Amino acid sequence: MNYLDNSATTKPKQEVLEAFIKVNEQFYANPASLHALGNQAEDLLETARKQLKDLLHMDKVIFTSGGTESNNLALMGTAKSYQHRGRHIVTAQTEHPSVLNSLAALEQQGFEVTRLSVNYAGEIDIDELKNSLRSDTILVSLMHVNNEIGTIHPIAEIAGMLKERRIIFHVDAVQSIGKLTLDPTAMPDLLTLSGHKIHGLKGSGLLAYTGVELQAIQYGGGQEDGIRSGTVSVPNAVALSKAVRLAQPNPQHHQWNQDLRQFFSEFKGVKIVSPKGAAPHILAVAVKGIKGEILVSGLQKESVIVSTSSACSSKSKDTSHVSQAIGLPREFKDGVMRISFGAFTEKQDIISLKRAFQRVYRMIKGV
Amino acid sequence: MKTNQILVRYGELSTKGKNRSSFIGRLRDNVRQTFSDLEKIRIKAERDRMFITSDDEEELAQVIERLPQVFGIQSFSPVTACELDLEAMKRTAEAVVAKIQDTDKSFKVSVKRPFKEFPHEKPEIMKELSSHVLRAFPDLKVQMKDPEIDLKVEVREEAVYMMAEVIQGAGGLPVGAGGKALLMLSGGLDSPVAGYHMLKRGVRLELIHFFSPPFTNDRAKEKVFDLAEKLSQFGSSVNLHIIPFTKLQQEVHKQVPDNITMTSTRRMMMRVADLVLNETNCRAIITGESLGQVASQTLESLQAINAVTNTPVLRPLIAADKLEIIETAQKIGTYDISIRPFEDCCTIFTPANPKTKPKLEKVEYYENFVSFDELIQEAVAEREIIKFPRVKVNQFEDLL
Numbered sequence: 001m002n003y004l005d006n007s008a009t010t011k012p013k014q015e016v017l018e019a020f021i022k023v024n025e026q027f028y029a030n031p032a033s034l035h036a037l038g039n040q041a042e043d044l045l046e047t048a049r050k051q052l053k054d055l056l057h058m059d060k061v062i063f064t065s066g067g068t069e070s071n072n073l074a075l076m077g078t079a080k081s082y083q084h085r086g087r088h089i090v091t092a093q094t095e096h097p098s099v100l101n102s103l104a105a106l107e108q109q110g111f112e113v114t115r116l117s118v119n120y121a122g123e124i125d126i127d128e129l130k131n132s133l134r135s136d137t138i139l140v141s142l143m144h145v146n147n148e149i150g151t152i153h154p155i156a157e158i159a160g161m162l163k164e165r166r167i168i169f170h171v172d173a174v175q176s177i178g179k180l181t182l183d184p185t186a187m188p189d190l191l192t193l194s195g196h197k198i199h200g201l202k203g204s205g206l207l208a209y210t211g212v213e214l215q216a217i218q219y220g221g222g223q224e225d226g227i228r229s230g231t232v233s234v235p236n237a238v239a240l241s242k243a244v245r246l247a248q249p250n251p252q253h254h255q256w257n258q259d260l261r262q263f264f265s266e267f268k269g270v271k272i273v274s275p276k277g278a279a280p281h282i283l284a285v286a287v288k289g290i291k292g293e294i295l296v297s298g299l300q301k302e303s304v305i306v307s308t309s310s311a312c313s314s315k316s317k318d319t320s321h322v323s324q325a326i327g328l329p330r331e332f333k334d335g336v337m338r339i340s341f342g343a344f345t346e347k348q349d350i351i352s353l354k355r356a357f358q359r360v361y362r363m364i365k366g367v
Numbered sequence: 368m369k370t371n372q373i374l375v376r377y378g379e380l381s382t383k384g385k386n387r388s389s390f391i392g393r394l395r396d397n398v399r400q401t402f403s404d405l406e407k408i409r410i411k412a413e414r415d416r417m418f419i420t421s422d423d424e425e426e427l428a429q430v431i432e433r434l435p436q437v438f439g440i441q442s443f444s445p446v447t448a449c450e451l452d453l454e455a456m457k458r459t460a461e462a463v464v465a466k467i468q469d470t471d472k473s474f475k476v477s478v479k480r481p482f483k484e485f486p487h488e489k490p491e492i493m494k495e496l497s498s499h500v501l502r503a504f505p506d507l508k509v510q511m512k513d514p515e516i517d518l519k520v521e522v523r524e525e526a527v528y529m530m531a532e533v534i535q536g537a538g539g540l541p542v543g544a545g546g547k548a549l550l551m552l553s554g555g556l557d558s559p560v561a562g563y564h565m566l567k568r569g570v571r572l573e574l575i576h577f578f579s580p581p582f583t584n585d586r587a588k589e590k591v592f593d594l595a596e597k598l599s600q601f602g603s604s605v606n607l608h609i610i611p612f613t614k615l616q617q618e619v620h621k622q623v624p625d626n627i628t629m630t631s632t633r634r635m636m637m638r639v640a641d642l643v644l645n646e647t648n649c650r651a652i653i654t655g656e657s658l659g660q661v662a663s664q665t666l667e668s669l670q671a672i673n674a675v676t677n678t679p680v681l682r683p684l685i686a687a688d689k690l691e692i693i694e695t696a697q698k699i700g701t702y703d704i705s706i707r708p709f710e711d712c713c714t715i716f717t718p719a720n721p722k723t724k725p726k727l728e729k730v731e732y733y734e735n736f737v738s739f740d741e742l743i744q745e746a747v748a749e750r751e752i753i754k755f756p757r758v759k760v761n762q763f764e765d766l767l
Contacts, residue, residue, distance in 0.1 A: 019765075019766045019767070022766060023766060034584050034585070034586050034709075035584075035585070036585050039585050039586060039589060043763075044763050044766070047761065047763050047767060048763075048767055051767050238763075238766050238767060241767050242766070242767055245767065
């Protein structure tokens with residue numbers, strides 16, 4: 001199998017799995033327990049946390065179950081905590097459902113949400129963002145890299161602008177971490193990360209933050225400074241810390257991306273959806289008049305695994321909200337497929353994809 | 368242009384006459400110990416200032432970050448060197464002034480020119496540099512007397528040196544210059560702050576902690592370790608003596624009525640501390656007591672407790688308010704450790720109604736029935752001694 005669906009999830013690295021097993025075997029005590037074993041587990045947990053803080057250049061790290069929980073906590077926790085200051089939040093139309101739906105829930109509670117439009121490339125207009133800010137705006141939430149088409153938002157620039165206005169800035173970096181770097185001198189106030197997108201484990205993620213007071217959205221024994229109750233999974237925390245440390249950008253992704261763009265541009269009726277300058281590890285393309293799922297299953301027969309626009313939305317029948325927002329022409333809207341690279345992607349996978357696509361294309365067009 | 372040196376101005380010790388060289392030597396040793404993890408660092412202590420040099424930028428940044436914790440330093444300044452060329456000097460002057468946060472301040476340039484062959488005279492250098500800097504930062508106002516920013520320029524044969532930024536040091540005296548004393552460290556808020564005040568006056572610390580397993584647990588001990596680690600960050604290492612205190616504490620409870628166990632327990636602690644003090648060449652006992660804070664800290668209690676020893680008992684917080692103590696604890700980073708909620712030797716066995724005005728004669732009378740000497744000696748003999756800062760081994764390295 002040639003696995004090219006790394007933006008949906010990745011295969012865990014061997015080192016990460018080994019660490020996970022070892023911690024389960026040797027440091028299984030509850031880090032909140034008073035006895036020596038608990039103490040040891042706590043030491044390990046705090047060492048993992050410190051490593052993450054250093055790697056991410058953030059002051060605090062709360063361990064969560066993944067990107068969705070981190071986004072929920074970031075938005076709900078900030079909204080609850082700062083609602084005395086204002087009840088207006090800004091985001092973009094192309095954010096992940098965990099952000100959009102959290103904000104929809106906040107709207108039900110009386111918050112106001114502005115959803116910025118994007119251009120054909122998925123980019124927001126910075127002036128539109130500036131104009132949307134009001135005296136009661138408390139929070140802006142944007143993703144670093146779009147999960148469906150790879151558009152990159154200029155985080156450092158926006159962070160600087162929002163800092164001046166003392167508006168809290170949350171960045172969902174689930175798709176970018178380990179692939180793109182963030183400027184350590186212009187970090188956002190809140191940062192979401194997920195383990196399984198960077199060859200870590202499903203069910204592990206974190207919310208890192210600096211200078212923000214969060215309120216809990218989940219109640220219990222007061223773990224994680226009371227912000228995220230529930231026994232902390234030390235093995236997950238260690239595995240996540242290791243996965244983040246091992247995550248490295250791969251310069252070849254850029255080459256392969258260029259290579260595939262060239263390749264797809266030679267087919268009639270194939271549109272490259274990912275804009276120029278998008279993240280190198282995500283490439284979305286669409287075939288005119290052909291449903292994405294037909295491409296996916298066609299390529300799968302040839303042992304190549306890609307996905308429709310995103311794993312989260314691929315089961316719903318509606319057209320992806322990102323395709324809508326970027327104004328993809330109707331004949332392409334249903335035909336988007338997403339190719340995404342990871343640390344285990346090799347040149348052979350790209351070659352196989354090209355061959356398979358040629359065959360599938362010919363077959364489909366022949367029908 | 369290169370910043371590879373820090374000029375350190377001595378604190379109070381500049382005035383200390385004959386002891387001067389030993390003070391400077393002590394400060395040099397403390398600085399060396401503070402930065403023992405930095406490999407490329409060189410330290411040169413002169414009569415009225417010290418130079419810390421490293422060609423590694425990371426190391427120098429570390430020095431700037433950690434130096435404000437070292438006692439005996441009034442202030443320090445990063446020094447930037449450049450070549451003997453007027454244009455290079457202008458660029459350097461601009462860069463050096465740019466490091467200072469607010470530039471709407473009063474300003475002057477002062478020049479020393481020991482290298483007389485340099486083709487430009489002092490007034491010319493002053494004029495050229497100040498007009499260049501003023502053009503770059505139009506908000507600066509020239510003021511010759513006591514300016515807020517004094518750009519110092521020294522033209523030497525090998526290079527031109529410049530500095531302007533002045534970073535405040537911790538003040539006080541170099542730790543160790545004032546001898547050594549034994550701090551009773553409970554794990555609460557006050558005792559680390561008391562230790563900090565004595566460190567600031569140049570006193571080296573030995574630490575003593577009373578541990579009562581199973582009534583106090585490993586977490587409480589860990590807390591004391593973390594406090595000891597903090598107290599070892601001010602230029603001098605410390606030893607922590609952990610006294611097994613359970614037997615003594617239980618014996619006290621057997622012998623004396625409930626409402627004076629607290630007084631009696633503290634007297635036992637004092638007696639133990641006295642023995643440790645003798646073995647470690649300390650000259651005084653330090654406590655975090657603050658008048659009226661709790662039952663054991665009334666004048667009557669202090670008198671009854673103090674009666675067991677002739678050793679000076681220093682109580683730097685005796686007149687401090689709780690809020691002041693908390694503020695200092697936050698500043699020195701012990702607050703978050705101290706507030707961890709674990710029982711310590713002072714909070715367990717606390718009677719419901721301890722006497723706030725215990726009578727010395729009564730306490731002595733009840734203690735009289737048994738000799739505590741043996742238990743005290745046993746506790747001292749069985750103590751565990753740990754040196755801080757602990758050598759940090761990352762035991763989890765292969766996991767992370």
